[in-house]
Amino acid sequence: MKLVLMIAPYFVPRRRVGALRPFKFAIHLRKYGYKPVILTIANPGGRLTKKEIKLLTGIEVIEIASPIDRTENGKKGLKKEGSISGSVLNWIDKQTPLDSWIYLFQMRYSWILQQIKAVDPDLIWATGDPWSGLWLGEKLASELHKPFVADFRDPWTLANVNLRKRSVFSSGVDREAEKKVVNNADKLIFTSRLTEQKYADHYQLDSDKSSTIYNSYDSALIKPQSDTEWDFELEDDVLNLIFFGKFRRLSPVNSVANALKVLKKKYPRESDYICIHSFGEPDQKNFKTIEDYGLKKNFQFHEPVVPENMIPVLKSADILLLSTDMEREEIIPAKLWDYLSVEKPIFSIAPNPEVGEIIMKSKAGVQVHPEEKEEIAEIFHSFIQAKRKQENLLFAMEEDLPDRKVYESKETTKQLAAIFDELTSNA
Numbered sequence: 001m002k003l004v005l006m007i008a009p010y011f012v013p014r015r016r017v018g019a020l021r022p023f024k025f026a027i028h029l030r031k032y033g034y035k036p037v038i039l040t041i042a043n044p045g046g047r048l049t050k051k052e053i054k055l056l057t058g059i060e061v062i063e064i065a066s067p068i069d070r071t072e073n074g075k076k077g078l079k080k081e082g083s084i085s086g087s088v089l090n091w092i093d094k095q096t097p098l099d100s101w102i103y104l105f106q107m108r109y110s111w112i113l114q115q116i117k118a119v120d121p122d123l124i125w126a127t128g129d130p131w132s133g134l135w136l137g138e139k140l141a142s143e144l145h146k147p148f149v150a151d152f153r154d155p156w157t158l159a160n161v162n163l164r165k166r167s168v169f170s171s172g173v174d175r176e177a178e179k180k181v182v183n184n185a186d187k188l189i190f191t192s193r194l195t196e197q198k199y200a201d202h203y204q205l206d207s208d209k210s211s212t213i214y215n216s217y218d219s220a221l222i223k224p225q226s227d228t229e230w231d232f233e234l235e236d237d238v239l240n241l242i243f244f245g246k247f248r249r250l251s252p253v254n255s256v257a258n259a260l261k262v263l264k265k266k267y268p269r270e271s272d273y274i275c276i277h278s279f280g281e282p283d284q285k286n287f288k289t290i291e292d293y294g295l296k297k298n299f300q301f302h303e304p305v306v307p308e309n310m311i312p313v314l315k316s317a318d319i320l321l322l323s324t325d326m327e328r329e330e331i332i333p334a335k336l337w338d339y340l341s342v343e344k345p346i347f348s349i350a351p352n353p354e355v356g357e358i359i360m361k362s363k364a365g366v367q368v369h370p371e372e373k374e375e376i377a378e379i380f381h382s383f384i385q386a387k388r389k390q391e392n393l394l395f396a397m398e399e400d401l402p403d404r405k406v407y408e409s410k411e412t413t414k415q416l417a418a419i420f421d422e423l424t425s426n427a
Contacts, residue, residue, distance in 0.1 A: 013046030032417030097173035246280030
């Protein structure tokens, strides 16, 4: 069995979207002849679930301890927005190329190199963001003369919406760092075809240099519905839409709020019959939008739910709501794959036509562009009317829905292992 080093700055039990992609690959790679070793940033306050412990049995995880962690609420080193120390840290973050984890990786590089030499991997895979993960992967692969696979979960410097604020200096260094990763990687992987095409055009890549491997859902992570319940009872006499995430800068509430504002004006009484459930408190800007639009009674905010307990939550919805920033045209929101794990209709308000293609191919729902607030409002109205009449929402569930197993992580891991086979054979 060959050994792959997987550099995943975020990994379970850290509860961030970026932790799930490497985790879902890692738990299946051994089926395809690769033993994964994970290199990640330690998350001392996090706790693995029983299911995660079982799935990670036999997988070595090397943790890099960090004295400061600003990515988790309540963690040491996190300062409130607006405080003097918080403002200083934000200024440092803005001036820092890649991301502030680069300081940790540079400071601990000798120790990291020693650990990886002992592991002696056959190849190295690294994911970003954080983009410093790709920097570290390229550096280790170059020094150890190993094949290198760079996994771009999002566009880096070619993004229309930056993941964080950058200075002119740090933006310039980022462009050079990305160029080095792109040039030196043996394979580039993207999570959408539009992002892959954007990079191929910008860097004039050969057709065999890059590939798209979608994110996925994983049946192994999900408890049967009979094993768990959501301790919240939805009201039967309203239309319940579930947004399995929180409204924030990269997933703003604007398109939904604008449509609800139109709905409220055109159908004042109808607007009271819609409730959108999200998980985690929205950030200050998005909460203010909800408040300013007079829509507080249309939203309920719940505590986040770990992935293995999500099925009863998703199944309780009338509609699963998908929404992302209008400028993130190449992005496929990660929650789409969770939604496809259940047979509930999806209403996608997203700019990427690739998302709409996947939803249509799966006969899972419909998609509207975020700018079409009048159309979104009318669709909301039609949902309310259909629920009142106890009719199907969006589409009639067919007996023979298309097989969605192609979107499971076993299949995406198989695609990744095929790339590993090609690289290790050539090596």
